[in-house]
Amino acid sequence: MIDTVAFGAAVAMLAGSLDAWIWVIPGLLIGLVFGALPGISVSMAMALVLPATLYMEFLPAIIFLTSVYTGAGFGGSIPAVLINIPGTSSAVATTFDGYPMAWQGKHNEALGAALFASCIGVLLSYVILLVLVQPMAEVVLRIGPYEMAAIGIWGMVLLGSIGASSVAKGLFAAGLGVLFGMVGMNTAGYMRGDMGITWLLDGIPTIPAMVGLLAASQLFALVNAKFIVEAESERSISLRRILAGGMLVLKNPVTLLRGSAIGVFVGAVPGIGSSIANLLSYGETRRNARDPESFGKGDVRGVIAAESANSSSEGGSMATMLALGIPGGGATAILLAAFAMHNVIGGPRFMEESRDVVYAIILSNFAQAAILVVVGTLFVYGASTIVRLPLRYLIPCVLVMSAMGAFAIEGSIAGPITLFVFAVLGWLLSRYGFPVAAVVVGLLLGRLIETELLRAWQLAGGDVWYVLNYPWALGILGLMVVSLALSVRRDLRKRRARVARA
């Protein structure tokens, strides 16, 4: 499956060009800084540096941009762990266990685990890309609305009741989230729930709502606390503990591999990518764990699952972009723009005619993942000082930065208003024991599920049995039902064993 001649040419191309290397560390650092800023997305960071690549050769330009992509992919997990802010939707699941770990004074371990899971995830995804780029792209083309709806429903079922104190509260919160996701105009052209507000026609702005629900609401609840980590002895920043966190990744190879596989496959699907991959991976890891109740309370496996999936989705989306010329999301769209700036058109012909360049991009990403371990560790070491800041300073600063980030995403006051409304809602929900994470998952998946169900409905002309023509979708749903049945059986056995012991 590997074209050895082109592979050799790629190695020679990288070995003989200093230009291809000097932009890697600056790219990673830019990505880390921008990714760590709440509200600045991966694609925004790449868009900001895009003009600078116009004056570079094609290969160094693409390597620089993919370095920013790789750095920002991990950078988003830093605020997710330290202040519960998922800078992008791909870091949502990282907050579920990363932030509780920070609360317990395990911020060093959480960030170390996130960094190593990210680096290994990127590495694995590019290994898969190197070997399977063409067949993967062909599989992606077969994924239609039925399969997408099935993936979305799978995500909802896995995560619908996450962190709930009761099933009813979990489902209520997830249902609310799904309904929030359906506000505005749907793909069939019906406008609902917009309350006459023009900007709501496009739906509730997802990232400001998410930051409000997860982070700002949490900050309100912290007004009476002094520090994120209450115990002074736990506020230390330790390189040894960051690396120990990294070692935890190696002790959980199944979680890492599962996350990477989900990330590559889901990341390759245009339009969803890492925002769902991290949720699916987290949900699957929790479902397969012997002690699922430990998730959401600071279980390092949750961080590993989320980070390995969101990082490896980079390789997946690169596969679709390189093989088909289809951007999976904002970041790969900017890469395609960089291709165009250098008069190169991505897609099957590029794969065929410039396979050596494709291999050079992939090989360079192996190096980026390795360099990110060093650069990221140093960056995390600096960023962790946030736990030493008194909350009376941190709360207003983070609230202002979140509001400005929300403005930056929407380009209007709609962002800060959404942030405030959802911050209050999130605070009240968590105050009364409702799982805020379930609302976020519903918000992210609600619109996707509705859009895909609508497409499926239109394809079938209203005939529900038409789904029988889509074995992949049935397979995904079948797998979901079987895995749920196994989980229920395992829980029942556990309960019986507990009763017998008592």
Added chain:
Amino acid sequence: MSQGETRRQPAWAELAFVTALAAGVLAFLVEARGVSLDPQNLLLLQPTAWLVLGLWAVLAIGCLTRRRPADAPPRESTADLLRILAMVAAFGLFTAGLEQVGYDIAICAFVLVALLIGGERHWAALLLFPPLFTLAVIEGFRLLIPYPFPTTLL
């Protein structure tokens, strides 16, 4: 109404909150049905709304029959709750004021008030930190984002 070590104590605030959310969902459903009864409009919306409204009944019963340990401590003191509400109100005013008084004034005023709510009493910190932080945020975001935002002084 004591019974053993627990006593019945309906969770009125939680009930009011859940009911307000359910009312919002009902309003959303009624409005959506008013737009069109076509399945392409209600395919996912209607069943989800009915599910949420059904769950409201379950949660409402749970709130009304809630039992708490007789000696359970309160969730937080009134002063603590007032501090949280003050921060929520300050953030709300900040959001509302961004376009009205300018981003610079709104940020500076919010940071000052939030520091006071958080317990900062050192006059030098109160005098220096809000304007310096505002300057950094305004200039930083001017470099980063392509959209203009209104400011009064900066």
